[in-house]
Amino acid sequence: MTDQATRELPAADGTRHEPPVPVPVFGAGALRETGRLFALGAAVIRQTFKRPFQVRELIQQFWFIASVTILPTMLVSIPFGAVIALQVGSLTRQLGAESFTGAASVLAVVQQASPLITALLVAGAGGSAICADLGARTIREEIEAMEVMGVSPIQRLVVPRVLAAMGVATLLNGLVSVVGVAGGYFFNVIMQGGTPGAYLASFSALAHLPDLWISEIKAVIFGFLAGVVAAYRGLNPRGGPKGVGDAVNQSVVIAFLLLFFVNLVLTAIYLQVVPPKGM
Numbered sequence: 001m002t003d004q005a006t007r008e009l010p011a012a013d014g015t016r017h018e019p020p021v022p023v024p025v026f027g028a029g030a031l032r033e034t035g036r037l038f039a040l041g042a043a044v045i046r047q048t049f050k051r052p053f054q055v056r057e058l059i060q061q062f063w064f065i066a067s068v069t070i071l072p073t074m075l076v077s078i079p080f081g082a083v084i085a086l087q088v089g090s091l092t093r094q095l096g097a098e099s100f101t102g103a104a105s106v107l108a109v110v111q112q113a114s115p116l117i118t119a120l121l122v123a124g125a126g127g128s129a130i131c132a133d134l135g136a137r138t139i140r141e142e143i144e145a146m147e148v149m150g151v152s153p154i155q156r157l158v159v160p161r162v163l164a165a166m167g168v169a170t171l172l173n174g175l176v177s178v179v180g181v182a183g184g185y186f187f188n189v190i191m192q193g194g195t196p197g198a199y200l201a202s203f204s205a206l207a208h209l210p211d212l213w214i215s216e217i218k219a220v221i222f223g224f225l226a227g228v229v230a231a232y233r234g235l236n237p238r239g240g241p242k243g244v245g246d247a248v249n250q251s252v253v254i255a256f257l258l259l260f261f262v263n264l265v266l267t268a269i270y271l272q273v274v275p276p277k278g279m
Contacts, residue, residue, distance in 0.1 A: 040154070040235075041228045044162050047155040054160045061164035065126035069172060073121050077176040080117060081183035084108050086191070103206035105188065109180035110207075110215050111270075116263060117180075118172040119222030122165055123255035127230035130161045131251040134234025135244035143235065153235070162227035169223030173215060210274045218266055222259050229255040 088105045134157065137143055143153045189196050233251035237243040 037232050040232050047159050057160035061161050065168045068125045069121045073172050077179040078183045080113050081180035082187045085184035085188040103203045105184045106203045110177050114176040115218035118169050119259045122169045123226035127226045128248050130230040131234040131248045135237040158231045165227035166223035169219045173219035214270045226255045
C-alpha cells in the first residue's frame with residue numbers, strides 16, 4: 001500500500017486526517033551547508049595523518065598553485081605597500097609624529113595586508129582551479145568510482161590540495177611582507193622625503209617577533225580555509241557543467257567572506273593576548 005493510499009484512509013470516526021506539513025525553518029539550508037563544510041574540514045585533518053600519503057600529488061598541486069599566484073601576489077603587494085606608506089606618512093605628518101611612520105606602515109603590511117593579500121590570491125587563483133578540477137571529476141562520476149573501489153577521495157584528492165594551499169600561503173606571506181615593506185620604504189623615503197634611519201628605528205622600536213608569528217599563523221589558517229571551501233564546492237556541484245562554473249564563483253565568494261571574518265577574530269584575539277611593544 002502506498003503512502004498516498006495510506007493518507008487517504010479515513011479514521012475510525014469517519015474523518016480524514018492529513019499528516020502535518022513540515023514547516024521550512026529559515027536558515028536551515030545555510031546551517032546544513034555550514035555543518036557539511038566543517039565536517040569536510042575535520043575529515044581533511046583526520047585523513048592528513050593516514051597512510052598512504054600522496055606526496056607526488058602534493059608536490060604537483062604545490063607547484064601549480066605557486067605558479068599561478070607568485071607573480072600576481074608580487075604585483076599586488078607593491079601598490080598595497082605604497083598606499084599604506086603614503087597614507088600613513090600623510091597622517092603622521094599631520095599629527096607631528098613622523099618618526100613613527102615606519103613602524104605604523106610596516107606593522108600594517110606585516111600583520112594585516114600580507115596575509116590577506118596572500119589568502120585572497122590563493123583563494124581566487126588556486127582555489128578556483130581546485131574547485132573546477134574537483135567539480136569536473138564529480139560530474140564525470142570519478143569521485144563515485146573512487147568510492148566504489150574503496151579509495152577515499154578526501155585522502156587522495158582533497159588533502160594534498162589543502163596542504164598545498166597552506167604551504168603556498170605560508171611562503172607567499174613572507175614574500176608579500178618583504179615586497180610590501182620594501183615598497184613602503186621606497187615610497188616613504190623617496191616620494192615623501194622621509195629619513196631612512198627614522199623609518200628603520202621606529203620599526204625596531206615598536207615591532208616585535210609575535211607580529212611576524214601572527215602573520216604566518218593567519219596565512220596557514222587562511223590557506224586551510226581557502227582549500228577546504230574550494231574542495232567542498234567542487235565536490236558538491238549542482239546542475240552539470242554549468243553547476244561547476246557556479247560552484248567556482250560561489251567558492252571564491254564564500255572564501256573571501258570567511259577569510260575577512262576569521263581575520264577579524266584572529267586580530268581581536270592577538271591584540272588582547274599580546275601587549276603592544278613599548279606600552
